[in-house]
Amino acid sequence: MGFAYVLESGKFVVTAEVSPPRGTDISGALAGAGLLQGLVDAVNVTDNQRSMMRMSPIVLCHKLGEMGFETIMHMTCRDRNRLALQSDLLAAHAMGIRNILAMSGDYPTMGDQPSTKPVFDLDSVQLLQLIEKMNNGYDFQDQPIDGHTSICAGAVANPYARPFGPQLLKINKKVSAKARFIQTQAVFDAALFNEFADVAMHIGIPIIAGIIPIRSAQNARFMNEKIPGVKIPDEAISRMETAEDPALEGMRIAAETIADIRTNCRGIHIMPIGGHGNTRRLLEMCGLVG
Amino acid sequence: MLITRPKPIEEILSMLEMFPETSICVVGCGICARKIQTGGEAQVSMMTARLQQRGLDVMDGKMVRHACSTESWDTMVEENPALDKAGILLVMSCGAGVSLLGRLSGKPTLPALDTTSLGSALKDEVLENFCVMCGECGVGLYGGLCPKSGCPKSQVNGPCGGSIDGDCEIWGRECIWIKIYERLESMGMLHLLDGIRPPVNHDRRL
Numbered sequence: 001m002g003f004a005y006v007l008e009s010g011k012f013v014v015t016a017e018v019s020p021p022r023g024t025d026i027s028g029a030l031a032g033a034g035l036l037q038g039l040v041d042a043v044n045v046t047d048n049q050r051s052m053m054r055m056s057p058i059v060l061c062h063k064l065g066e067m068g069f070e071t072i073m074h075m076t077c078r079d080r081n082r083l084a085l086q087s088d089l090l091a092a093h094a095m096g097i098r099n100i101l102a103m104s105g106d107y108p109t110m111g112d113q114p115s116t117k118p119v120f121d122l123d124s125v126q127l128l129q130l131i132e133k134m135n136n137g138y139d140f141q142d143q144p145i146d147g148h149t150s151i152c153a154g155a156v157a158n159p160y161a162r163p164f165g166p167q168l169l170k171i172n173k174k175v176s177a178k179a180r181f182i183q184t185q186a187v188f189d190a191a192l193f194n195e196f197a198d199v200a201m202h203i204g205i206p207i208i209a210g211i212i213p214i215r216s217a218q219n220a221r222f223m224n225e226k227i228p229g230v231k232i233p234d235e236a237i238s239r240m241e242t243a244e245d246p247a248l249e250g251m252r253i254a255a256e257t258i259a260d261i262r263t264n265c266r267g268i269h270i271m272p273i274g275g276h277g278n279t280r281r282l283l284e285m286c287g288l289v290g
Numbered sequence: 291m292l293i294t295r296p297k298p299i300e301e302i303l304s305m306l307e308m309f310p311e312t313s314i315c316v317v318g319c320g321i322c323a324r325k326i327q328t329g330g331e332a333q334v335s336m337m338t339a340r341l342q343q344r345g346l347d348v349m350d351g352k353m354v355r356h357a358c359s360t361e362s363w364d365t366m367v368e369e370n371p372a373l374d375k376a377g378i379l380l381v382m383s384c385g386a387g388v389s390l391l392g393r394l395s396g397k398p399t400l401p402a403l404d405t406t407s408l409g410s411a412l413k414d415e416v417l418e419n420f421c422v423m424c425g426e427c428g429v430g431l432y433g434g435l436c437p438k439s440g441c442p443k444s445q446v447n448g449p450c451g452g453s454i455d456g457d458c459e460i461w462g463r464e465c466i467w468i469k470i471y472e473r474l475e476s477m478g479m480l481h482l483l484d485g486i487r488p489p490v491n492h493d494r495r496l
Contacts, residue, residue: 125447158451170448228452
């Protein structure tokens with residue numbers, strides 16, 4: 001079932017993230033995604049996430065589509081100018097990809113090839129506008145293209161960003177550029193998320209909350225330091241430190257967070273560290289399977 | 291004002307190695323580089339001494355009034371005859387100054403500095419990244435704070451999601467978008483941020 005249809009149905013949405021390989025062998029990524037069969041409404045595929053070089057997500061999305069998955073392809077503005085973005089949108093559409101998550105992208109210095117030229121020819125709002133134009137049969141310069149795309153575009157938001165004013169300015173522009181849903185960065189503090197959800201309620205499009213089950217206290221500290229927008233509270237870190245089974249404790253924390261934000265979002269997006277081995281269990285803990 | 295930073299000495303030495311047994315004159319610039327102390331008298335003397343210590347054939351350093359603007363090479367030489375005698379010019383100015391001296395002198399002309407942005411100096415404070423020379427200035431719509439230069443991702447429609455406690459994830463200082471928003475709010479002019487801004491028209495720079 002198409003993701004746009006699922007969004008409109010009012011169902012509580014579950015999506016999960018996989019990454020393309022850092023090499024030519026795609027089998028591991030496909031096997032990892034295979035663990036999500038029957039669990040999720042769509043699989044997100046990342047685009048050189050954290051500015052680390054990986055295979056193009058177009059290929060993995062296409063292969064996952066062949067396995068029966070609905071996919072949401074991430075598309076950043078970091079690596080492509082407007083010509084390349086248009087080419088890849090057409091290519092993605094031709095390969096059966098119908099959902100794109102549009103974002104500016106992390107800066108290259110965060111990644112493994114920090115001397116890379118940062119492109120940022122368009123920003124995420126302008127990329128959403130571009131997708132809407134192509135959906136209507138036009139290119140960025142408003143010239144007709146042969147056929148049109150049918151892409152459900154989503155956007156991202158940081159629920160922790162304060163003050164709200166500048167953040168809401170951007171979100172409102174994303175909505176007016178026809179974003180159909182918002183996916184947030186990882187939520188670890190339900191109170192901060194709920195504050196954000198209250199303020200953003202007026203936007204009128206579904207908000208899908210990002211969830212990362214933490215694996216260890218060390219892992220939590222690493223993310224606080226290295227991943228933009230991530231902020232894991234000290235309380236969660238100390239629970240991880242004293243837990244007998246840290247991975248299980250991380251899932252408990254994630255399940256509690258989901259329970260605390262569930263009425264304030266339209267779905268969750270699972271971004272595990274190191275594969276989806278525990279995703280089924282986490283969703284079972286949340287009563288989100290079946 | 292052009293913002294410049296000193297190149298690592300190893301990089302300068304490896305450029306000079308390509309011109310063995312040639313006399314060098316270190317040239318400073320009396321405008322921007324002097325003001326921000328990357329190419330003033332003190333930096334020229336220090337560079338001259340460092341190269342002399344390494345046994346290179348270095349003449350006394352010289353200052354020109356503006357490396358990027360002059361009547362002619364003859365005018366420059368009239369003020370600084372040493373420029374004509376040197377085999378190589380090692381210039382402590384922005385890229386425009388190095389380029390002009392290179393064109394006029396007909397000698398190997400090497401940069402001792404890297405030019406990183408267009409900025410300002412306020413008393414002793416150097417303010418970087420005021421302008422990226424996009425060719426279509428819209429700074430008036432942002433309360434005098436240009437987001438194309440003030441944001442590493444050149445975001446013109448609002449902040450990215452990466453700020454940490456209001457600070458830019460890349461530069462570690464306050465996100466320009468928080469400053470833009472607060473300034474326009476205090477001026478009662480937030481309506482200037484209404485509507486979606488288009489991307490830069492790069493055609494205008496040609």
